[in-house]
Amino acid sequence: MQDKKVIEVNHLSKKFGETDVLKDINGTVKSGQVICVIGPSGAGKSTFLRCLNLLEKPTSGEVKFDGTDLTHVSSKQLLDLRERMGMVFQSFNLFPNMTVLKNLMLAPIRVKHMSEAEAEKTAIALLDRVGLKEKANAYPSSLSGGQQQRVAIARALAMNPEVMLFDEPTSALDPEMVGEVLEVMQELANEGMTMVVVTHEMGFAKSVADEVWFMADGYILERSSPDDMFEHPKNDRAKDFIGKIIGSV
Amino acid sequence: MKKSFKAIIQAIIVIMALLTVAAWHTSNAAAADTSLQRVKQRGELIVVTSPDYPPYEFMVNENGKSKMVGMDIDVAKKVAKDLHVKLVMKSMNFDSLLVAIQTGKADMAIGGINPTNERRQSVDFSKIYYSGGQSFLINSKDVNKYKSAKNLKGATIGAQTGTLQYGLAKKRIPNSTVKGMDKSTDLVLALKTNKIDALGIEKPTAEAYVKNDPTLKMISSGYNLNKNDVGAAMAFKKGSGSLVNAVNKSVDQIQKKHLTDKYLAAAGKYMKVNTVNTSMFHYWTYFAKGVEYTLLISLVSTFFGVVLGVILALMRFSKQKWVRGLAISYTEFIRGTPLMVQVMFVYFGIGVVINIPALISGMIAVSLNSGAYVAEIIRGGINSVATGQTEAAESLGLTKRDMMQYVVLPQAFRNIWPALGNEFISLIKESSIVSIIGVTDLIYQLNIVRADTYRGVIPIFVAMVLYFIMTFALTRILNHYEGKMKHAG
Ligand SMILES: Nc1ncnc2c1ncn2[C@@H]1O[C@H](COP(=O)(O)OP(=O)(O)OP(=O)(O)O)[C@@H](O)[C@H]1O
Ligand SMILES: [Mg+2]
Secondary structure: OOOOEEEEEEEEEEEEOOEEEEEEEEEEEEOOOEEEEEOOOOOOHHHHHHHHOOOOOOOEEEEEEOOEEHHHOOHHHHHHHHOOEEEEOOOOOOOOOOOHHHHHHHHHHHOOOOOHHHHHHHHHHHHHHOOOHHHOOOOHHHOOHHHHHHHHHHHHHOOOOOEEEEEOOOOOOOHHHHHHHHHHHHHHHHOOOEEEEEOOOHHHHHHHOOEEEEEEOOEEEEEEOHHHHHHOOOOHHHHHHHHHHHHHO | OHHHHHHHHHHHHHHHHHHHHHHHHHHOOOOOOOHHHHHHHHOEEEEEEOOEEOOOEEEEEEOOEEEEEOHHHHHHHHHHHHOOOEEEEEEOOHHHHHHHHHOOOOOEEOOOOOOOHHHHHHEEEOOOOEEOOEEEEEEHHHOOOOOOHHHHOOOEEEEEOOOHHHHHHHHHOOOOEEEEEOOHHHHHHHHHOOOOOEEEEEHHHHHHHHHHOOOEEEEEOOOOOOHHHHEEOOEEEOOOHHHHHHHHHHHHHHHHOOHHHHHHHHHHHHHHHHHHOOOHHHHHHHHHHHHHHHHHHHHHHHHHHHHHHHHHHHHHOOOOHHHHHHHHHHHHHHHOOOHHHHHHHHHHHHHHOOOOOHHHHHHHHHHHHHHHHHHHHHHHHHHHOOHHHHHHHHHOOOOHHHHHHHHHHHHHHHHHHHHHHHHHHHHHHHHHHHHHHOOOOHHHHHHHHHHHHOOOOHHHHHHHHHHHHHHHHHHHHHHHHHHHHHHHO
16 A cells, blocks of 8 residues: 555656756655656756646646546546646645635535535634634734645645645745745645655655655756755756755754 | 537628518508508507707606607697597607617607708608798807808807707718718807807707807808708608508697797797706606616616526636527627617617617627626636635535535626626616617606706716715715625635
C-alpha cells in the first residue's frame, strides 16, 4: 500500500508561446509521501504543480493520477479526478463573496452532492481542526493572512482529497503567521496525507519531507533526502541556491 | 483575429438580410382586399391619431379623467357607428401615423391629414371630410410688420415636420428659412420666444390658439391651393378599397348634414374646459401616469436588459466560435444603431409578423438595447474577477457553470453594481424615446399637457423636476445598497 504510485509524471514539457518553461520532467509520488519542491524564482515550480491537476495543460508528456493519464481524459472525467486532489495557493484565493463556512461547503454540495446538513457538519469539524471554528460566519476579508490560509487548507480538505498540492503557502504571510500554517500542514503530513509542497521553509522540509526536489531551468536537477539536499547538495546550481537561502536566514 | 472579424461581418449581413425580408413582407402584405371584412369580423375599428392638435384632436381633463376629444374623434366615432363596430383609438406621433396604417397597427389614421399627391403614392384616402385652409400664426406685436403672408418674404417660418405646411412654406414663401419641429406646442413656444417669425398651421388650429392666447394673431396664408392641399381626409393602407368605400358613405353624410360645424363647436367647449384651470396641479394625474410608465419601462427593461446582458456576456466566453460571433455581432449592431430606430423597428417592423402593443414593443426595444450595453459592463465585471478565484474553483472540481454562478458572477456584480446603477438611471432618461410610438411615458404626457393648456414652458419644468426626483432618489437607493454590499465583502 505504501508503494502505490499516486502521481507519475513522464517527459512532461510545457511551453508558453516560445518559452520552454518545463523541458523534461519525470517523477513519482507514492502514497503517503511528502515531496518538497524548491528552486529559484522562474524555475517553473508553480507551473509544474499546476500541471499536476491540469490547471495548466501540458504541451507534451504524461501526468498520471492513480494510473489515469490526465492529459487524455474528457473534461467530465477531469473534474472527477480533480476533486480528488486539493490545492492551496500562495494568495489563499478564498471566495470573498461567501462566509468561511460557505467557502468550505460549496464544493462538497455542488461537486460531491452532499446534503447541506452533512456539508456543514464536515465543514465545522474541519474548521475546528485548523482552530478556526469561531470564524465560521465571518467573511474572508475580516481574517488575517494566516487564518485565511488555514481556511483555504480546510476548504481543500473538505473534498476529502487523496493528494494535497501546496504552492508556496506561507510566502505571502507575515513572518509571525507562518508557524500556524506550517503546524496545520505538519499535522496533515503526520496523518499520512500525500503532499507535494513548493516551499522554501527548510525547517518544515527537514521535519516532514521524504524527498526534496530541486528545480531549475525547466528540469528537476536533483532529488535527495532533506538532510542531503540542505547539507550536501551535489548539483552546482543547487549548491548555489541553497547557499543563498541559508545565507539569507 | 481576422477570422472572427469575418464572422462578425457575416452575422451582420445575415441580420440585414432578415430585416430586408421583413421590410419586403411589409410592402407586399396586401394581396386581396379584405380590409372591410377584417374590421367587421373583429368588430372593432382601430384608429390612430396624434392628440396634440386642437381642435382636431386633443386630450381633455374632465374631473381628473383624461379623454381624447375633438372634431376628428367625432368623425371617427360616426364612421365606427355607421360600420356597426366599436371604435378603438390609439395615439402616436404625427410622423408615425401613416407608418402605423401601412404596417397594420391600425385600420385608419385621422388627424387633419391632407391627402396630397405624394401621400397618395403610399396610402389610400377617404373623401375629404373637412376643408380648413392654411394660415400663419404670428406674435401680436408683429401685426404691423406682417400684415399679410406677402410680408413673410425672407422670414423664418416654423412648421410641423412631415406636414403639408412645411412643404408649402418651403416652396411658396420666397427666401424663407423653414424650421421643422415634431410638436405644434413646441412651434408655438418657438414663435413666442422669437425663434421663428411665423408658424404655418391649419386655420382651425390657429383659431384655437388665438382664442386662448392674446399674444398671438392669425393671418391668412394667401396660398392658392387645390382642394387636396387644404382638406382633411382619413388615411388607409393601400389596397383598402372596400373599407374606403364604406367610410366614404359616412363622409357623404357628414358633408351633407354639415356635421363638422357641430363637432367643432363641441371641441371649442372642451378647449374651454381645458383652459379654465391651467395650473399644473390640475394635471397631476397626467404627470403621475407619465412617471408610472417611465418607471415601469425602465424597471422592466433594466431587469430584462440584465438577463440578456448576462447571457450575451457568457456567450462571449463560450468555446464555440459562432456563439461568440453571434454575441459580438449583436452587441456591435445594437450599439451602432440609435435607440429611436430600434423602437420603431420593433413596433412597426416586427409588428408586421406579430402584433405587439406599443408599451410591450417599447419595453422589448429598450431591453434589447440595454442588454447590449449591460453585456459589456458584465463582461468587464467578469474580467475584473481575479484569476486566482477561477483557479481555486477549478481545483475544487467545480464545473464551469457552478464556477460562474457561485464564484465569478456574484463578485462581478459587486464590482459593476455602480455601473449597472448608472445604466438604470440613464434608462429612465433614454426610455423617453418610446413616446414616439405613443407609449404614455412622462415625455408623452408632457406634450399632452402642453397641448391642452397652451402653456409651453411650465410643463417642461415640471417634467424636468420629476425626472430629477426619480434619478436622484434612485442614485440614493443604489448608493445605500452599494454601501451594504461593501460591508458584506
Ligand atoms: N501563463 C503564463 N504565460 C506566459 N508565461 C508564463 C505563464 N506562467 C508562467 N510563465 C513563465 O514561466 C516561467 C516559470 O513560472 P513559474 O511561475 O512556474 O515559476 P516559479 O518557479 O513558480 O517561480 P516563483 O518562485 O517566482 O513562483 C516564468 O518565466 C514565467 O514568467
Ligand atoms: Mg511560483
